[in-house]
Amino acid sequence: MDAGGRGALLQMRAITMEFPGVKALDNVNLTVRQQEIHALVGENGAGKSTLMKILSGVYPYGTYQGDIVFDGKACAFPDIKQSERAGIAIIHQELALSPYLSIAENIFLGHERARHQVINWHKTREDALYYMKKLGLGENPDTPVNRIGVGKQQIVEIAKALAKEAKLLILDEPTAALNETDSQNLLRLLRELRDAHGIASVMISHKLNEVAAVADRITIIRDGKTVETLEVGREGIPEERIIKGMVGREITDRFPKRSVPLGEVVFEVQDWTVYHPEQTERKLLDKVNIKVRAGEVAGIAGLMGAGRTEFAMSLFGRCYGANISGKTFINGKEAALTSIPKAIERGLAYVTEDRKEYGLVLIEDIKQNTTLAKLKKVAAYNVINDAAEVREAEYYKRVMNTKAPSILQPAMHLSGGNQQKVVLSKWLFSDPKILILDEPTRGIDVGAKYEIYTIINMLASQGMACILISSELPEVIGMSDRIYVMSEGRITGELDGRSATQEAVMRHIIQT
Ligand SMILES: Nc1ncnc2c1ncn2[C@@H]1O[C@H](COP(=O)(O)OP(=O)(O)OP(=O)(O)O)[C@@H](O)[C@H]1O
Numbered sequence: 001m002d003a004g005g006r007g008a009l010l011q012m013r014a015i016t017m018e019f020p021g022v023k024a025l026d027n028v029n030l031t032v033r034q035q036e037i038h039a040l041v042g043e044n045g046a047g048k049s050t051l052m053k054i055l056s057g058v059y060p061y062g063t064y065q066g067d068i069v070f071d072g073k074a075c076a077f078p079d080i081k082q083s084e085r086a087g088i089a090i091i092h093q094e095l096a097l098s099p100y101l102s103i104a105e106n107i108f109l110g111h112e113r114a115r116h117q118v119i120n121w122h123k124t125r126e127d128a129l130y131y132m133k134k135l136g137l138g139e140n141p142d143t144p145v146n147r148i149g150v151g152k153q154q155i156v157e158i159a160k161a162l163a164k165e166a167k168l169l170i171l172d173e174p175t176a177a178l179n180e181t182d183s184q185n186l187l188r189l190l191r192e193l194r195d196a197h198g199i200a201s202v203m204i205s206h207k208l209n210e211v212a213a214v215a216d217r218i219t220i221i222r223d224g225k226t227v228e229t230l231e232v233g234r235e236g237i238p239e240e241r242i243i244k245g246m247v248g249r250e251i252t253d254r255f256p257k258r259s260v261p262l263g264e265v266v267f268e269v270q271d272w273t274v275y276h277p278e279q280t281e282r283k284l285l286d287k288v289n290i291k292v293r294a295g296e297v298a299g300i301a302g303l304m305g306a307g308r309t310e311f312a313m314s315l316f317g318r319c320y321g322a323n324i325s326g327k328t329f330i331n332g333k334e335a336a337l338t339s340i341p342k343a344i345e346r347g348l349a350y351v352t353e354d355r356k357e358y359g360l361v362l363i364e365d366i367k368q369n370t371t372l373a374k375l376k377k378v379a380a381y382n383v384i385n386d387a388a389e390v391r392e393a394e395y396y397k398r399v400m401n402t403k404a405p406s407i408l409q410p411a412m413h414l415s416g417g418n419q420q421k422v423v424l425s426k427w428l429f430s431d432p433k434i435l436i437l438d439e440p441t442r443g444i445d446v447g448a449k450y451e452i453y454t455i456i457n458m459l460a461s462q463g464m465a466c467i468l469i470s471s472e473l474p475e476v477i478g479m480s481d482r483i484y485v486m487s488e489g490r491i492t493g494e495l496d497g498r499s500a501t502q503e504a505v506m507r508h509i510i511q512t
């Protein structure tokens with residue numbers, strides 16, 4: 001028992017884990033007390049997800065060294081089922097719900113309310129409602145999960161954990177894909193679970209403001225080693241203190257300065273109107289107009305669902321949407337960007353917000369992913385020149401400072417932040433003139449964010465026109481020359497980047 005009268009719920013001692021060529025964890029210790037919210041932070045690739053996968057049996061006993069004691073018992077989980085049985089529930093970085101099943105079905109998936117192999121649907125619905133009510137989820141339990149937003153899906157994941165009577169909830173970057181309101185809601189829920197139900201949680205996050213706001217204690221890992229565990233007292237903890245532990249030094253300015261003279265308008269969009277691809281009567285974008293100059297970073301701020309990604313994807317070779325109308329101009333001349341190859345040919349690149357789904361071929365290595373968008377640059381007569389491909393991939397790995405043992409590492413074995421760097425490499429390799437970045441730093445640690453901002457500045461100084469879509473207001477404001485605010489598919493404001501404030505941007509967001 002500690003001074004607060006609470007004992008340890010979990011102890012992970014001297015955990016070491018090696019992958020071929022990578023020591024992901026080296027003697028890591030982690031203690032989680034009863035009824036606490038424990039944040040796990042560290043740079044991309046530090047080993048956070050790996051540590052939690054060990055705890056939850058994704059990596060079974062025998063694949064790692066060290067001891068785990070949970071709830072007073074030594075644990076040697078052969079699989080996830082056993083860790084669940086012990087009271088540990090993990091919600092992964094990528095949600096794992098079945099999109100076409102209902103909320104109720106998802107909550108009890110794998111431990112159905114059944115007798116003699118027959119599912120009791122009445123009880124399934126009733127019990128689902130019980131947990132949903134507890135978590136404040138006011139949906140119909142029969143609603144398919146793909147019909148509710150990510151924020152609510154996250155709550156379904158938590159309901160699932162509650163239904164398994166979890167004592168410890170592990171959340172790997174739970175708010176990465178959530179908007180501000182849903183994030184706040186989720187954090188409130190974690191506090192409530194702790195205070196009213198005695199459920200502890202481990203939360204991995206790169207959003208240090210949320211960590212500082214919700215965590216009782218914070219463990220920092222760096223390069224696979226435990227750096228320290230910080231107690232968050234009543235007086236709170238400054239974010240700078242956490243950053244110092246993460247990167248080993250102070251970061252004074254989070255946004256590197258850029259002083260690039262702006263050139264001519266490179267890209268212009270006029271009256272861009274787009275309808276939903278399936279519900280074709282639904283207008284998603286309504287007469288959107290934007291202009292971007294050479295060397296300029298034009299930010300697009302807005303809430304999730306404002307239509308920003310739909311805008312970017314419809315511009316990028318019309319890969320999203322129906323009944324698209326409006327015009328696009330490149331260097332003053334109208335350019336019909338009617339397919340992805342045409343868009344790439346005309347110098348457009350789109351760094352997607354969903355790197356796993358659209359950005360990378362996960363089973364292929366860094367080298368192949370790097371050259372993917374413009375293979376002909378390293379090929380002659382349709383034959384890939386291996387040496388040239390290796391040279392290019394090595395070059396971008398160095399420029400981007402991608403952490404991986406070699407360019408032959410499959411993309412799926414990279415940490416989230418390093419995957420993002422490979423996606424960026426891929427598009428830079430395609431020599432774009434117009435770069436659309438959609439949430440480029442989602443899930444990326446503070447140090448790597450700075451590196452990505454530096455890369456954006458470098459690209460702007462080379463005359464590239466950049467469009468930066470971001471939900472993080474400090475980021476749009478810190479990086480943009482000009483900010484367009486989008487709300488419900490329309491541009492509702494245009495602000496100067498240097499003088500814009502969060503309040504001013506918010507006013508345009510909610511004015512509709
Ligand atoms: N299956 C795997 N095979 C090989 N290497 C791996 C595998 N999984 C993870 N790694 C490596 O182990 C290290 C730790 O990765 P991990 O995913 O735990 O990082 P993380 O702290 O969760 O990072 P992020 O914040 O980017 O999610 C990284 O260097 C990663 O490339």
Ligand SMILES: [Mg+2]
Binds near residue numbers: 048049050093415416
């Ligand atoms: Mg991770």
